[in-house]
Amino acid sequence: MLKQIEGSRAVAEAVALARPEVICAYPISPQTHIVEALGELVKEGALSPCEFINVESEFAAMSVAIGASAAGARAYTATASQGLLFMAEAVYNAAGLGLPIVMTVANRAIGAPINIWNDHSDAMSQRDCGWIQLFAETNQEAADLHVQAFRLAEAVSLPVMVCMDGFILTHAYERVDVPTQEQVDAFLPPYQPRQVLDPAEPVTIGAMVGPEAFAEVRYLAHARQLRALELIPQIAADFERQFGRSSGGLLHGYRCEDAHTIVVALGSVLGTIKDTVDALRDAGHRIGVLGITSFRPFPLAAVREALVHAERVIVLEKSFSVGLGGILANDVRMAMSGTRRHGYTVVAGLGGRAITQASLAKVFEQAMRDEIEALTFLDMDWGLIERQLERERRGERSGPAAEAMLRDLGAVASRVS
Known part of the structure; x- marks a missing residue:
């Protein structure tokens, strides 16, 4: 119904x-x-x-x-x-x-x-x-x-x-x-x-x-x-x-058949990625999307097969292993073990930050030219980070980092009762 x-x-x-x-x-x-x-x-x-x-x-x-x-x-x-x-x-x-x-x-x-x-x-x-x-x-x-x-x-x-x-x-x-x-x-x-x-x-x-x-x-x-x-x-x-409808499974591809570049992701962001890919396709880029439904157990063989013809793989993930980098990306890298592919991890949307088509298109185009770092953070405010790091280098008693950066932004920390 x-x-x-x-x-x-x-x-x-x-x-x-x-x-x-x-x-x-x-x-x-x-x-x-x-x-x-x-x-x-x-x-x-x-x-x-x-x-x-x-x-x-x-x-x-x-x-x-x-x-x-x-x-x-x-x-x-x-x-x-x-x-x-x-x-x-x-x-x-x-x-x-x-x-x-x-x-x-x-x-x-x-x-x-x-x-x-x-x-x-x-x-x-x-x-x-x-x-x-x-x-x-x-x-x-x-x-x-x-x-x-x-x-x-x-x-x-x-x-x-x-x-x-x-x-x-x-x-x-x-x-x-x-x-x-x-x-x-x-x-x-x-x-x-x-x-x-x-x-x-x-x-x-x-x-x-x-x-x-x-x-x-x-x-x-x-x-x-x-x-x-x-x-x-x-x-x-x-x-x-x-x-009478397809739902679930291990993974699902979108416009991957002839793609030179494939973006891998989990969850609702796949909808925004697909819209971005459609626009990039219209501009002549051969790019596709691979959505992972089953994260555990991770479908190593199916992912490897889906990515076997791609020249580069971009893993976009809404999580981050502090001190290492991507989480989903590590599993994708294991699936691709032994293959020669350009691989990039793009961390995005942490804490609910908006993931826009404009930002995605920009980072995907840069990745397709191999002009991004292996670990990239979408729309990161590096100036904000550098100001906090500078305070810490000077040994200032700046208080908790989150509150200090909110002051830099002119924002006030929310109070939760």
């Missing part, structure tokens, strides 16, 4: 159609509208049987989800930013226990300094925790990926994060084809847990494992992720057959 709907509401309705039995909710922007909408559906009786549990922290949300899943319930929660960091211990436990929890991460920057706007730092901080991570480009894909995520999680017995850009997608109103209950029921079978805590047949889960088996346990999680690499495109193909 086509609806003009907020992204958060579309996701909530898609999650409800998957018939979760336990929803653990703790509010943190920008995911709050998702769990609010699910709470309304439970209260109205539109989602039943389902227990909606208000918890006191993000750590508690994931802990309750772990308990619910271990007891045999289909479990769901959502978080963002500092909330994901707060639940990090439990996030690792959920993956280590092989529990098929589905969680929305409404991507948001992590501090300090405090920032509520979008980038991918939160999900990237948990990239090695053992969860499958799927990134949505649009609200339609965000809704579709949640339906697929439950099926994938339960097929491989691993938790799945569906990552959607905070505010850019979560709070945007656009047309979304929300499936019917009958469609989802035909696509997603009833939950059949692989492990259940049952008082009649008591077992221990999460027991101490020493050096004699710990590596093997960790490898089992890796093996399940490799199995997910096979299943993700199969599930996406099945989804397309049943719902």
Whole structure:
């Protein structure tokens, strides 16, 4: 059913159609509208049987989800930013226990300094925790990926994060084809847990494992992720057959067939990149876009195949590994190992900074002439940085760097109560 709907509401309705039995909710922007909408559906009786549990922290949300899943319930929660960091211990436990929890991460920057706007730092901080991570480009894909995520999680017995850009997608109103209950029921079978805590047949889960088996346990999680690499495109193909639209999968290319230059990225920025590529194509440049949907497991072979004919690769990412550089770029570089390609990392959009077509066109054209650094920061105010570095070189007691730079800009730090 086509609806003009907020992204958060579309996701909530898609999650409800998957018939979760336990929803653990703790509010943190920008995911709050998702769990609010699910709470309304439970209260109205539109989602039943389902227990909606208000918890006191993000750590508690994931802990309750772990308990619910271990007891045999289909479990769901959502978080963002500092909330994901707060639940990090439990996030690792959920993956280590092989529990098929589905969680929305409404991507948001992590501090300090405090920032509520979008980038991918939160999900990237948990990239090695053992969860499958799927990134949505649009609200339609965000809704579709949640339906697929439950099926994938339960097929491989691993938790799945569906990552959607905070505010850019979560709070945007656009047309979304929300499936019917009958469609989802035909696509997603009833939950059949692989492990259940049952008082009649008591077992221990999460027991101490020493050096004699710990590596093997960790490898089992890796093996399940490799199995997910096979299943993700199969599930996406099945989804397309049943719902009549392509959504999900490992990756998707745009105008890549004859491209000399290919831009690789995650999430909603792909839309702006595609518009920029269309304009550059009109100007005679052979450039394309490769969008990664499955960040974990990372589709090394598929990425390598997609980039094999490109002369240069530009990885544009909304995250940054301090002291190293690009995060997505490192995975792309691994996929391209042994090939001779010009490779560039462009860090953009940190803390919600706008990524414009004009800025993208400029940096892409420079990259196509091989006139940018291997690690480039889009629209960085280098003068602002140099003034702060100069203060530090002089040994001035300038206070926290963020506040000092805000003073340089004539801005006032926001106060968050």
